[in-house]
Amino acid sequence: MSEDRTAAPPAESRPDLRADCSNCFGLCCVALPFAASADFAVGKEAGKPCKNLQADFRCGIHTRLRQEGFQGCTVYDCFGAGQQVSQVTFGGRDWRQAPETSRQMFEVFPVVRQLHELLWYLTEALTLPAARPVHADLRGALDDTERLTRQSADDLAGLDVAAHRGRVNELLLRTSELHRATAGRKAKDHRGADLIGARLRKADLRGANLRGAYLIAADLTGADLRGADLIGADFRDARIGGADLTGSIFLTQAQLNAAKGDAATRLPAALTRPAHWS
Known part of the structure; x- marks a missing residue:
């Protein structure tokens, strides 16, 4: 073979x-x-x-x-x-x-x-x-x-x-x-967007394009980020407690380390839950 x-x-x-x-x-x-x-x-x-x-x-x-x-x-x-x-x-x-x-x-x-x-x-x-x-x-x-x-x-x-x-x-x-495209819906395009401090609690961001987006201190608590492209997104102090990041792509450990998650945050298999999360 x-x-x-x-x-x-x-x-x-x-x-x-x-x-x-x-x-x-x-x-x-x-x-x-x-x-x-x-x-x-x-x-x-x-x-x-x-x-x-x-x-x-x-x-x-x-x-x-x-x-x-x-x-x-x-x-x-x-x-x-x-x-x-x-x-x-x-x-x-x-x-x-x-x-x-x-x-x-x-x-x-x-x-x-x-x-x-x-x-x-x-x-x-x-x-x-x-x-x-x-x-x-x-x-x-x-x-x-x-x-x-x-x-x-x-x-x-x-x-x-x-x-x-x-x-x-x-x-x-x-x-x-x-x-x-596998999300089967017209996803939001936030590439490079200024979302600093944005209120995105429980937002439906499935399949969204968040490449290079500024999500500093944004509230993404409980947000659905399945299938989203997160390459280069700035997650410093972003609140992602209870958010679902499974199936998201190009997310790195450094991005997670910069965010504020919790035990309910769902992560891609390749990444680990930061020790400093509550």
Whole structure:
């Protein structure tokens, strides 16, 4: 029997797309900048280690991040890019022992992070039966993206990742259209909408397009989001207690971590209920 090249494992079965801090050189704690705000107790420049980063590249306050004012760290996800850059791209040479690698390592990390995020979305897209008409193209994009992650540091630093994202996004848009059509209804289009603080309690958002929507502090209590496209939606402080997110697509753990849910919130199988939810 020939191999089915349209099939793909579900995203939750790919540990390489989940952060493994034990095999990373604390890259998100060094390479990325952040400003003092409600999300970060203090600010720091890109390339400067966070004051909480320990000698073993672990966070010294990992279990107390929210209490210590570093909520922003709890809603960040590298999709496994940290261990990829640390162990594969740079072959296990860390920026402390080989300081000459630091500049390029910190430059490459955000690029690989974007590629790994695309791998997460493409892997999920390949599990959707409604997207079968574009499965072959999705598989090709997945293979191309994985190939890019294995390039040298020099090649990654020079990669036009925005152009690649644009090509992949066209396929993800088509996937979204096919999947949302299964809702069997004319769904609402809220792509990129400003829904900050919106009152959407028990709203019927089945099959809705919420790509890139601003849902900051929105009240989605008890809302029906089955089959909705949630790629890039900003869920910071959104109230989703009792909401049904099963069947929604392109939702990430970081988005859930930024929201306020509860035990009654229904989630896609690939994601877990955040520990800080009541």
